[in-house]
Amino acid sequence: MEHAQITAEELMRLARDEVPVAGNLGILVEEVEPGYVAARVPYREEFVRPGGTIAGPIMMALADFVMWGVVMSLRGPLHQAVTTSLNINFLRRPVPGDLIAQGSILKMGRRLAVGEVSLYCGDDEDLVAHVTCTYALPPTP
Amino acid sequence: MEHAQITAEELMRLARDEVPVAGNLGILVEEVEPGYVAARVPYREEFVRPGGTIAGPIMMALADFVMWGVVMSLRGPLHQAVTTSLNINFLRRPVPGDLIAQGSILKMGRRLAVGEVSLYCGDDEDLVAHVTCTYALPPTP
Amino acid sequence: MEHAQITAEELMRLARDEVPVAGNLGILVEEVEPGYVAARVPYREEFVRPGGTIAGPIMMALADFVMWGVVMSLRGPLHQAVTTSLNINFLRRPVPGDLIAQGSILKMGRRLAVGEVSLYCGDDEDLVAHVTCTYALPPTP
Amino acid sequence: MEHAQITAEELMRLARDEVPVAGNLGILVEEVEPGYVAARVPYREEFVRPGGTIAGPIMMALADFVMWGVVMSLRGPLHQAVTTSLNINFLRRPVPGDLIAQGSILKMGRRLAVGEVSLYCGDDEDLVAHVTCTYALPPTP
Secondary structure, three states, X not given: XXXXXXXXXXXXXXXXXXXXXXXXXXXXXXXXXXXXXEEEEOOOHHHEEOOOEEOHHXXXXXXXXXXXXXXXHHHOOOOOOEEXXXXXXXXXXXXXXXXXXXXXXXXXXOOEEEEEEXXXXXXXXXXXXXXXEEEEOOOOO | OOOOOOOHHHHHHHHHHHOHHHHOOOOEEEEEEOOEEEEEEOOOHHHEEOOOEEXXXXXXXXXXXXXXHHHHHXXXXXXXXXXXXXXXXXXXXXXXXXXXXXXEEEEEOOOEEEEEEEEEEOOOOOOOEEEEEEEEOOOOO | OOOOOOOHHHHHHHHHHHOHHHHOOOOEEXXXXXXXXXXXXXXXXXXEEOOOEEOHHHHXXXXXXXXXXXXXXXXXXXXXXXXXXXXXXXXXXXXXXXXEEXXXXXXXXXXXXXXXXXXXXXXXXXXXXXXXXXXXXXXXX | OOOOOOOHHHHHHHHHHHOHHHHOOOOEEEEEXXXXXXXXXXXXXXXXXXXXXXXXXXXXXXXXXXXXXXXXHHHOOOOOOEEEEEEEEEOOOOOOOOEEEEEEEEEEOOOEEEEEEEEEEOOOOOOOEEEEEEEEOOOOO
């Protein structure tokens, strides 16, 4: 088994220092393996939207960040990798609680990386949302 | 031409008071017609991500909110309407500038509403992103 | 473990007798469990498109049918269930060979069912395409 | 106004001779402009699925072909261009009738082309389905 090309600490540092949109969520990266990243967003009251559930944009921001981490777990720090598309299905209204995301690679190509992210809430085993996401990779020198 | 079932002011109030995730972006609703909403997010440095472009989650949050507005422009305040799916294609790396979203309805059903949102940046006429989005509607009494 | 609400034979009969678009592909349903369906489309030369790969619409038709089967594996024959959205990512250009689809449920709701379908080709272990798909269910009496 | 890089006749010849999956639908290309293609699939009974509506895979196959035409209207014959993703929302159950597709470009990049396709049925002015679709382009020499 190869090692991941980036550490959980480095990913959290990137979120904090360079991507305020993600950093402001207080993302905790909990596991990084090659092609796999798990992260958690501790619950905050401001994440809730009418109807008493976690706001969708919080889940989309977390999934987008986790997929960026999955790409970097395979290729190392790639600041220039950008999302080209993201598709999310919201499956259940999450009860307020920590948001957990598990992202894994479906296809690591030379120009495009495609992955999926499963989102859970609190201790519930049921998926609250499912994401597929594509990143465009900068040309390799 | 019928009137919209909600005003720009009411939409902005909802964002500010009830959906902090959207309210925190400083969204300005600029136009509301039945089945159409245009909104603007004034530029902030914290929206930028590595590579010098606006972060994707900002665009997704704006699009999701605008589509909510489109639904309410046709049905009035519907706090219980929730996003069931959202698909975004990022088309161009936006130069830093105000983000503008124009959302319109594709199908207003009894149980589901589907719309599209076009995103622009600054004075550029080219699309920076395109979104399709589905909301589930609460049962009508 | 509960039993599936429909059999592989019944699914194939439906494809053949009622959905010519699927039936014409020669779909073989290989496995049906509650919330899971696996099917195969034996290779035909007419499925190939320029570039020497299996045409995308064949994969979309197969995935759509398999997801219909997944819904019926949980709810029994539901002729009125219709696809509301489908998202496919094509991951690798499949070498000519049998197309294999494995569909599973992500969320079985009262009004909407969401699932994913993984597509493989020949004996290759790598995904050739990945689908998420939503069906709208007829109201239960 | 520049000319399209391919004609309606050439597009139909490609469908007929090289993409049986599309050719078998009997697609009639009705208009080609740079970045825009309109096509029609005359009604056939075999396109109908349970519930009395046109089968989804017919619409997906037509949309995928039309988007290929849109790409070629801007770049000329590109047999190696392949679909990387397709997202379809089914909006209304079409009454049996000719299927009409209007595809237009959202972004023509060097490596990726993104477009949308609106689908209508018979003389009805309401959308029956809406598609966004991405093609990967072969490297230019």
